[in-house]
Amino acid sequence: MAKTLTTKEMKKFDKFTIEKIGIPSIVLMERASLAIRDIVLKRHYDLSNVVVVAGYGNNGGDGLAVARLLKIERANVTIINVGNSKHESSERATQRKICNYYKIPTTDDLSALNDATLIVDAIFGVGIDRPVAGEYLEAIQAINQTTATTVAVDVPSGLNSDTGTPLNEAVRADLTVAIAFNKLGFGTNPGKEHVGEVVVADDMGVYYF
Numbered sequence: 687m688a689k690t691l692t693t694k695e696m697k698k699f700d701k702f703t704i705e706k707i708g709i710p711s712i713v714l715m716e717r718a719s720l721a722i723r724d725i726v727l728k729r730h731y732d733l734s735n736v737v738v739v740a741g742y743g744n745n746g747g748d749g750l751a752v753a754r755l756l757k758i759e760r761a762n763v764t765i766i767n768v769g770n771s772k773h774e775s776s777e778r779a780t781q782r783k784i785c786n787y788y789k790i791p792t793t794d795d796l797s798a799l800n801d802a803t804l805i806v807d808a809i810f811g812v813g814i815d816r817p818v819a820g821e822y823l824e825a826i827q828a829i830n831q832t833t834a835t836t837v838a839v840d841v842p843s844g845l846n847s848d849t850g851t852p853l854n855e856a857v858r859a860d861l862t863v864a865i866a867f868n869k870l871g872f873g874t875n876p877g878k879e880h881v882g883e884v885v886v887a888d889d890m891g892v893y894y895f
């Protein structure tokens with residue numbers, strides 16, 4: 687059975703895996719994204735209009751890698767960027783360059799969500815540390831207003847993964863693919879209402895301490 691961790695433990699674990707074991711962050715990102723792709727394909731979701739909503743951290747990097755992997759599977763994919771590009775993580779920048787090569791359309795217009803058949807929520811993962819506001823809040827609200835199936839990458843954006851409490855507002859996902867470990871807050875109320883079904887992608891080639 688998958689282990690359940692707090693955010694602090696998760697961050698410590700990621701640091702250990704990257705710095706001590708030496709598995710590069712971008713490799714972990716690829717493995718996480720391959721796992722998400724496989725889960726999405728297995729579910730036979732309608733991939734005629736996949737919209738990946740991506741922040742500028744590594745959760746967004748996961749989202750961009752999923753966008754590319756689904757595009758390779760001949761899905762129609764659009765990326766909506768949310769946030770400040772000046773804060774882009776280096777792994778996310780790598781994924782952006784690859785997505786450009788694959789000519790995946792990119793926008794910051796939330797109306798691209800209107801006809802989505804599947805939404806991949808990759809705005810925030812375990813890095814969220816304060817209440818959501820402004821364009822982040824608008825994006826989360828826009829996702830929740832659609833009827834499209836929503837798959838959250840690692841954590842429904844806006845959710846405190848330790849307590850399961852929304853930091854102002856959080857995505858209500860149909861499926862959450864928790865990366866490497868389950869999160870403590872996913873079993874709480876109201877956490878359960880936000881995560882939907884939880885699948886743990888734990889075949890990450892990482893070390894269990």
Ligand SMILES: NC(=O)C1=CN([C@@H]2O[C@H](COP(=O)(O)OP(=O)(O)OC[C@H]3O[C@@H](n4cnc5c(N)ncnc54)[C@H](O)[C@@H]3O)[C@@H](O)[C@H]2O)[C@@H](O)CC1
Pocket residue numbers: 700704711712714715718741742743744745746748775809810811812813814815816817818819822839840841865
């Ligand atoms: N190498 C790694 O560490 C791995 C990370 N992974 C992914 O990376 C995620 C964590 O990535 P990050 O640590 O980059 O963090 P996130 O991508 O969750 O968040 C990005 C940044 O947003 C900022 N932020 C926090 N709350 C905010 C708010 N309310 N409004 C505006 N900005 C806010 C913070 O500076 C935070 O670092 C995981 O959830 C997972 O999806 C996976 O790719 C596996 C490997």
Ligand SMILES: [K+]
Pocket residue numbers: 745807808809810811838839840841842843
């Ligand atoms: K997310």
